[in-house]
Amino acid sequence: MPSKTNNGVGVQVEDTKICVVMVGLPARGKSYIAQLAQRYLQWLSIPAATFNVGNYRRHDAPQPTADFFDFSNPEGERKRRAAAEAAVADMLAWFRTGGVVGILDATNSTKERRKWVWDTCTAHGIEVLFVESKCDDEKVIMANIRDVKLTSPDYRGQDPEDAAQDFRNRIKHYEKVYKTIDADHDEDSYTYLKLMNVGKQVIINRIQDYLQSRIVYYLMNLHIRPRSVWLSRHGESLYNLSGRIGGDMLLSPRGEQYAKKLPELVRESVGDDRPLTVWTSTLKRTIATARFLPPHYNQLQWKALDELDSGVCDGLTYQEIKDRYPEDFAARDEDKYNYRYRGGESYRDVVIRLEPIIMELERSEDILIVTHQAVLRCIYAYFMKKDQAKSPWMNVPLHTLIKLTPRAYGTEEVRYEAHIPAVSTWRGKGSTAKHENPTPESL
Numbered sequence: 167m168p169s170k171t172n173n174g175v176g177v178q179v180e181d182t183k184i185c186v187v188m189v190g191l192p193a194r195g196k197s198y199i200a201q202l203a204q205r206y207l208q209w210l211s212i213p214a215a216t217f218n219v220g221n222y223r224r225h226d227a228p229q230p231t232a233d234f235f236d237f238s239n240p241e242g243e244r245k246r247r248a249a250a251e252a253a254v255a256d257m258l259a260w261f262r263t264g265g266v267v268g269i270l271d272a273t274n275s276t277k278e279r280r281k282w283v284w285d286t287c288t289a290h291g292i293e294v295l296f297v298e299s300k301c302d303d304e305k306v307i308m309a310n311i312r313d314v315k316l317t318s319p320d321y322r323g324q325d326p327e328d329a330a331q332d333f334r335n336r337i338k339h340y341e342k343v344y345k346t347i348d349a350d351h352d353e354d355s356y357t358y359l360k361l362m363n364v365g366k367q368v369i370i371n372r373i374q375d376y377l378q379s380r381i382v383y384y385l386m387n388l389h390i391r392p393r394s395v396w397l398s399r400h401g402e403s404l405y406n407l408s409g410r411i412g413g414d415m416l417l418s419p420r421g422e423q424y425a426k427k428l429p430e431l432v433r434e435s436v437g438d439d440r441p442l443t444v445w446t447s448t449l450k451r452t453i454a455t456a457r458f459l460p461p462h463y464n465q466l467q468w469k470a471l472d473e474l475d476s477g478v479c480d481g482l483t484y485q486e487i488k489d490r491y492p493e494d495f496a497a498r499d500e501d502k503y504n505y506r507y508r509g510g511e512s513y514r515d516v517v518i519r520l521e522p523i524i525m526e527l528e529r530s531e532d533i534l535i536v537t538h539q540a541v542l543r544c545i546y547a548y549f550m551k552k553d554q555a556k557s558p559w560m561n562v563p564l565h566t567l568i569k570l571t572p573r574a575y576g577t578e579e580v581r582y583e584a585h586i587p588a589v590s591t592w593r594g595k596g597s598t599a600k601h602e603n604p605t606p607e608s609l
């Protein structure tokens with residue numbers, strides 16, 4: 167088990183409290199950035215939550231027209247201020263319950279508002295990291311309005327043309343008062359990250375500690391080019407057949423069939439002309455599974471993608487583990503995410519070593535990852551925001567290609583089955599059965 171004060175990424179999380187304050191005009195991707203930062207931190211077991219001022223404002227003003235955002239409209243101004251105060255009050259209460267990174271998702275477009283947030287947070291011992299998204303690329307802004315704003319609850323049931331026009335008017339009101347974070351004058355003492363035109367240019371000011379720099383590095387790697395990530399386990403291995411874990415075995419005859427079928431499955435899903443990069447682990451079974459893929463695909467082997475190390479249990483069946491290490495067997499079922507095999511790893515350890523993979527995935531475009539059950543569960547959990555208590559129990563069938571496509575607010579999933587039979591390697595709590603059928607909840 168990792169020590170209490172260290173969550174495994176070397177962060178003394180108990181001592182750190184950071185408020186990430188989003189800054190920028192509407193439709194500049196602030197909510198998008200906020201939800202990705204939250205997902206990344208939660209995946210690393212760092213308590214993170216987002217406080218979206220727009221959601222608070224909707225209690226009082228569910229479907230405001232653009233005039234509401236006119237800064238000379240006192241009623242609108244009062245309600246927007248009240249919404250910001252309510253969001254910050256909730257965030258402070260959340261920090262008191264052990265929160266580590268609170269994300270304040272709002273425009274925070276004036277210096278006065280930023281000073282108020284900074285003063286309030288620092289008075290409570292909370293570090294402030296401003297994250298400003300600036301974008302003057304009309305095409306990107308229009309695409310943002312089309313993709314996410316027209317489906318926002320603010321415009322439910324309204325004509326899309328009218329809604330788009332109204333939203334542009336809303337932006338104009340903000341433009342009248344918006345001031346970018348100004349390093350030359352009074353805002354130089356702030357810690358901030360400025361992302362210009364989706365990371366084409368980046369300015370970093372006064373980053374103070376490790377956790378802040380992790381967040382900044384992660385956000386610098388984000389992009390919005392359309393792409394997908396394909397995930398596959400290796401084909402059925404000889405150890406899968408005999409119900410043994412770990413090892414470095416080759417494929418069974420049915421696993422070989424899957425390897426031969428994989429190029430066709432990939433072509434069906436990716437198409438012929440999209441360049442694809444293939445990542446495998448360094449173990450024989452993933453390399454063998456990827457070996458019939460077209461030679462023009464770039465292939466890379468990552469040690470970080472190797473299967474969870476089962477230490478002294480490597481090469482054993484679950485029955486053998488239960489017989490030789492009954493306490494370990496029970497402890498693993500009790501808390502599978504945190505249980506670390508003697509001389510081996512836990513799921514939590516795997517997540518930590520996968521962090522560079524996630525960084526690289528965020529920077530990249532289309533990638534196919536051929537890896538192992540536990541590793542795939544961890545990567546899947548990142549994209550699909552799966553709960554740590556549940557993700558280690560998830561069924562990831564052999565001989566299936568999973569396509570994940572990140573969208574503005576979530577990840578879409580499609581599964582392609584090769585229709586080549588394979589044993590099930592899923593195991594329910596308490597079971598030592600070599601091959602079990604998954605229950606509906608584990609799917």
Ligand SMILES: Nc1ncnc2c1ncn2[C@@H]1O[C@H](COP(=O)(O)OP(=O)(O)OP(=O)(O)O)[C@@H](O)[C@H]1O
Nearest residue numbers: 192193194195196197198299301310313364390574
């Ligand atoms: N750095 C960025 N610059 C511009 N657009 C981005 C950026 N990152 C993501 N996006 C795009 O922004 C869209 C999402 O907009 P989002 O709702 O996050 O805007 P917002 O700034 O939070 O707006 P509002 O202030 O109205 O809530 C997505 O389509 C996403 O692709």
